Amino acid sequence: MRDHITAPAPPVHEHVTDAIKAPALIRLTPNTVLVRFETLKVYSALGAVRHLLETGVLRRGQTVVDSSSGIYALALAMACHRYGLRCRIVASTTVSDAMRAQLEILGVTVDRMPPTDDLLLDQHRRVRLVQELLARDPDLHWMRQYHDPLHHLGYADLADLLRRALPGEPLTVVGSVGTGASTGGLTRSLRAHDPRVRLVGVQPFGSVSFGSERFTDPDAIIAGIGSAIPFDNVHHELYDRIHWLDFQHAMAATVGLMREHAVFAGLSTGAAHLVAAWEAGREPARTHVVIGADTGHRYTERVFTRHREALDPARLAPAEITSLTDLAPPWATLDWARRPAVPVPGPRKDPVP
Structure with a gap:
């Protein structure tokens, strides 16, 4: 009979954000590790809010405002709570209605955009409404998740976790670009200890x-993976390689991740897993460290x-x-080689100063 080994007692958390911010690390293959989150952006929201409170930019009781396509909204709501x-x-x-209900229960004021299939129009509408709200109430603080570099700060904690969990292993981070904060913030922190860390964006x-x-x-469900307007938090010079995938490839990979590894995850996680493989x-x-930003619940009907x-x-x-110039669907990849941003033709589309 094997001797009974007493496992260490699990920590008792003071708030739900402490319980869900730490990911589960799952080795899918000998050289592929999934970093699976319930909601990745808790790191970003907690790091940003703490910094703003500590520096006196925010005070308790003040109202923060931002635009979101989903998981950042919930992360910010929990940080505010x-x-x-x-x-x-x-x-x-x-x-989704489920996400909106959670936000409302947490006391969030939710301004929802009218239905549209044009996500460029959706993003422009959101930015305009935020600016209107700021003009009416100067005490509002705009979190600017797409543009303020403080959203990179929280991912230093994730970098420390990965360095402890994967000591000495040469790392390649693979994740959707999105706002740029998660892949950029994580990689910059990892490279402070090992400049050979590679970054592959999806x-x-x-x-x-x-x-x-x-x-x-x-x-395509572009929200959370790409952008219809330029984001200042996307630091192009951090990326070694870029992959572009269409919806059918991302869907195949997301379903395949569940079929092969029993991991129920979102579309960006599936796409990153396909690229990492x-x-x-x-x-x-x-x-290859795959960033699994969220669970698959909001993709049930569209994907699963x-x-x-x-x-x-x-x-x-x-x-x-x-x-x-050679870029074409359904899946293409380019050695980006840490180059600066590609020029955007014409005037900047995003009205954010």
Whole structure:
């Protein structure tokens, strides 16, 4: 009979944000590790709110406002709940009824955009409404998750966790670009200890962040993965390689992740897993860290109920291109080589100063 080994007692948390911010680390293959979150952006929201309170920019009882397509809204609401702040969210048309109900129960004022399939229009509407609210109430504090670099700060804690969990392993971070805060903040913190850490970003077709705005993907759920307007928190010079995937490839990968590893995760996690599997085959000596931003609940109808339609991920591979002029769906990859941003033609579309 094996000797009984007493496991250490689990910590008793003072607030739910402490319980959910730490991810589960799951080794999917010998050189692929999934960093699975319930909601990734708790790191960003907690780090930003703490910094603003400590520096006196915010005071308890004040109201913060921001625009969100989903998981940042909930993370900010929970951070405000913890630190005694009020919260107002200008919510994307993609925010689900379940998410809106959670926000309202937490006391958040939710301004929801009218339905539209044009996510560029949706983002412009949200920015305009935030600016109108600020003009009416100067005491509101705009969190500016897309533009304020303080949203990178919270990911230093995640970098410390990964360095302890994966000591000595050469790392490649693989994740959706989105606002740029998670992949950028995490990689910058990791590179402070090891400049050889690689960063691979995932984009949908139609996102302006890495020059695919000339394409349209009618099924794409761009929110949280790409952007229809430029984001200042996307620091292009941090990225070693970029992959662009269409919805069908991301869906195949998300369903495949559940089928192969029993992981119920969001669309960006599936897309990052598909990319990481390809990258890991090319560089087997490196550990590929897949950022799993959220669970799959908000993708149930759009992705998981359609699982019989999903392509076989094992049959998918990208076209390797050397220039953005060669970019084309359904899956392409380019060695970005830590270059600065691609120029955006014409005037800046985002009215944020």
